[in-house]
Amino acid sequence: MPELAYLDGDYMSIEEAQVPVEDRGLQFGDSLYEVVRLYEGEPFRLGPHMDRMRRGAEVIGLNLAAAGDLERIMRDLAEKSELDTAFIYLQVTRGVCPRNHLIPDELEPTIIATARKLQPIPEEKYSRGSVAFTRPDLRWARRDVKATTLLPNIMSRSYAINRGGYDAVHYEEDGTITEGSVSNFFCVIDDVVRTHPADERILAGISRATVLECAEALDISYEERAFTVKDLFEGASEAFFSDTYSEVMPVHQVDGKDIGQGRPGPVAQELRSAFRDVVRRETGTG
Numbered sequence: 001m002p003e004l005a006y007l008d009g010d011y012m013s014i015e016e017a018q019v020p021v022e023d024r025g026l027q028f029g030d031s032l033y034e035v036v037r038l039y040e041g042e043p044f045r046l047g048p049h050m051d052r053m054r055r056g057a058e059v060i061g062l063n064l065a066a067a068g069d070l071e072r073i074m075r076d077l078a079e080k081s082e083l084d085t086a087f088i089y090l091q092v093t094r095g096v097c098p099r100n101h102l103i104p105d106e107l108e109p110t111i112i113a114t115a116r117k118l119q120p121i122p123e124e125k126y127s128r129g130s131v132a133f134t135r136p137d138l139r140w141a142r143r144d145v146k147a148t149t150l151l152p153n154i155m156s157r158s159y160a161i162n163r164g165g166y167d168a169v170h171y172e173e174d175g176t177i178t179e180g181s182v183s184n185f186f187c188v189i190d191d192v193v194r195t196h197p198a199d200e201r202i203l204a205g206i207s208r209a210t211v212l213e214c215a216e217a218l219d220i221s222y223e224e225r226a227f228t229v230k231d232l233f234e235g236a237s238e239a240f241f242s243d244t245y246s247e248v249m250p251v252h253q254v255d256g257k258d259i260g261q262g263r264p265g266p267v268a269q270e271l272r273s274a275f276r277d278v279v280r281r282e283t284g285t286g
């Protein structure tokens with residue numbers, strides 16, 4: 001079976017899966033999501049994805065326990081779809097009720113999941129490097145919660161993609177760089193890999209954690225310490241994104257200005273290669 005959906009206990013085609021108009025996910029974006037990548041049908045770091053959803057649910061008071069065994073659902077969906085290279089998208093909304101900001105007691109969460117094929121990024125994109133565009137971070141102040149309210153991210157990502165970019169680089173009012181719209185962002189300053197700390201201002205990416213583990217294993221110095229747009233332009237010899245789709249995507253240009261030598265740097269390439277090894281090891285692929 002190819003692309004497939006799961007909705008509240010049943011498997012069906014994606015077109016058949018429909019939620020009621022009064023679902024709070026639709027009305028308010030009152031919902032959480034995760035995107036897990038399948039490598040040859042095997043999910044990568046499903047456990048950490050689900051831990052992140054549980055932490056988000058605690059913050060917003062969503063009764064995730066009532067949603068059942070989500071890990072099982074995702075594994076079953078992966079198996080039933082028989083897809084090799086794919087994304088499993090999971091969304092849990094707070095449930096269906098007459099529209100009201102006040103959260104009613106004892107709502108049944110709605111569980112939506114889809115399995116969709118993904119087109120891997122061509123190798124030449126990695127070797128050429130990507131471009132990025134700085135954009136103000138307009139999202140809310142709890143970006144550690146993977147909420148579906150993504151309008152600011154849609155705007156900044158569209159801005160970047162329409163100009164041939166891979167992603168936007170978000171910055172706050174004081175110039176501090178937080179993350180991308182679908183990714184975390186890193187740079188190398190004075191031979192040290194830098195990325196924003198995993199606090200409430202960014203999503204703690206599963207790929208970000210994998211990159212930092214790789215840096216540790218390779219003895220590459222890194223610091224989870226914020227840096228600004230000025231630091232990026234004046235001091236960075238390299239930059240790159242990390243996310244579930246690209247794993248590690250080198251950035252050679254931001255806002256039309258070269259970063260370092262204007263090509264993917266050795267640290268990003270080394271980390272990408274180590275990341276690929278982790279994927280192969282953990283998913284038993286390749």
Ligand SMILES: Cc1ncc(COP(=O)(O)O)c(C=O)c1O
Nearest residue numbers: 182183184203205206207243244
């Ligand atoms: C805002 C944001 N930051 C970072 C990431 C990267 O997270 P991960 O590595 O878990 O894909 C994502 C992924 O969707 C995201 O939406």
